[in-house]
Amino acid sequence: MDLVRVYEMLLKDFGRQFWWPAETQFEVMVGAILTQQTTWASVEGAVRNLKREKLLNPHSLADSSVKLVETMIRPTGFYKQKAKRIMKLSKYIVDGYGGSVNRFLKRPKLELRRKLLSLEGVGFETADVIVLYAADMLMFPIDAYTRRFCSRFGLGDMDYEALRTYFEENLPREVQVYKELHALIDKLGKTYCKKTPDCVSCSLSRECARKID
DNA sequence: TCCCAGGCAGGGC
DNA sequence: GCCCTGCATGGG
Numbered sequence: 001m002d003l004v005r006v007y008e009m010l011l012k013d014f015g016r017q018f019w020w021p022a023e024t025q026f027e028v029m030v031g032a033i034l035t036q037q038t039t040w041a042s043v044e045g046a047v048r049n050l051k052r053e054k055l056l057n058p059h060s061l062a063d064s065s066v067k068l069v070e071t072m073i074r075p076t077g078f079y080k081q082k083a084k085r086i087m088k089l090s091k092y093i094v095d096g097y098g099g100s101v102n103r104f105l106k107r108p109k110l111e112l113r114r115k116l117l118s119l120e121g122v123g124f125e126t127a128d129v130i131v132l133y134a135a136d137m138l139m140f141p142i143d144a145y146t147r148r149f150c151s152r153f154g155l156g157d158m159d160y161e162a163l164r165t166y167f168e169e170n171l172p173r174e175v176q177v178y179k180e181l182h183a184l185i186d187k188l189g190k191t192y193c194k195k196t197p198d199c200v201s202c203s204l205s206r207e208c209a210r211k212i213d
Numbered sequence: 214t215c216c217c218a219g220g221c222a223g224g225g226c
Numbered sequence: 227g228c229c230c231t232g233c234a235t236g237g238g
Binding site for chain 1: 217218219220221222
């Protein structure tokens with residue numbers, strides 16, 4: 001599979017996706033946790049709620065009541081654990097970095113990734129989304145859509161790190177390309193795979209698949 | 214009514 | 227180490 005060709009074709013078919021849709025780095029971080037196992041539409045509602053209550057910054061979120069945060073993010077599901085997790089993240093940034101997200105993110109890439117992975121509720125995908133979209137560092141996140149996409153090309157049995165490495169070794173080392181391709185693969189999955197998410201053969205439009213093969 | 218959505222953690226084996 | 231389950235709301 002020629003990932004550069006994949007990128008070019010998807011970009012031509014769908015246009016730029018402008019991910020991650022967020023106004024601040026902190027919003028990316030919170031959004032990355034909220035979007036776990038739910039739809040982006042519900043995350044948008046939760047983010048709107050948090051903004052309305054002026055909670056979408058480390059200090060406010062850390063000092064807020066758990067109940068209020070739970071109420072604001074309820075539409076995203078798993079709201080009790082997510083509330084706890086974004087509040088712990090906030091407290092971590094407040095206690096360790098004076099509330100400065102920028103200072104927290106400003107460190108060598110692999111060290112940042114390790115720190116993120118040590119936080120509750122932050123696994124590989126969430127950590128890598130934050131590294132790429134909040135810290136603007138080269139890291140290719142592998143999500144469910146990307147796995148399905150890869151299965152289409154016989155890469156179904158590769159684990160997270162193997163897939164990430166595969167993308168990173170076959171793409172130009174440009175943050176913008178990483179950001180767009182990750183978003184475009186999700187767009188592709190959402191467009192052609194709404195009813196049968198596990199169907200490998202439809203995880204790519206036939207026309208697109210033919211060109212890539 | 215049933216299935217799923219841009220995962221993660223904790224337990225059993 | 228891998229596999230299973232709980233977490234929970236909202237939309238198709």
